[in-house]
Amino acid sequence: MTLRGRHWIAVWLVALLAALSLVIARQTAALNAARALTDLREERAALEGRRADLERRARTGQSRAVLLPRAQRLGLRLPADTEIILLPTQSEPPRPPEPRDRR
Structure with missing residues (x-):
């Protein structure tokens, strides 16, 4: 059984519709x-x-202009230089303590 002209047109039409469906x-x-x-x-x-x-709000909240009035309202004071201790974090290697000059 061979396909006649009308059948070939139908086959090509179905193939074209399938290709267009894939494109869509x-x-x-x-x-x-x-x-x-x-x-x-x-x-x-x-x-x-x-x-x-x-980040802007965090920087503003950490600023001296904001923290000093809040600390004063709570009755806190600024520490003296000798009262400040810097603690190393885990990411940096520990440093030996610097000798303090006591006069």
């Missing part, structure tokens, strides 16, 4: 991925802005 599916997936990427970029920009705001 690929384009739809690409559009969905592009939308997701845009959403993620917007979310990242918002998070970076929030992070910058939090």
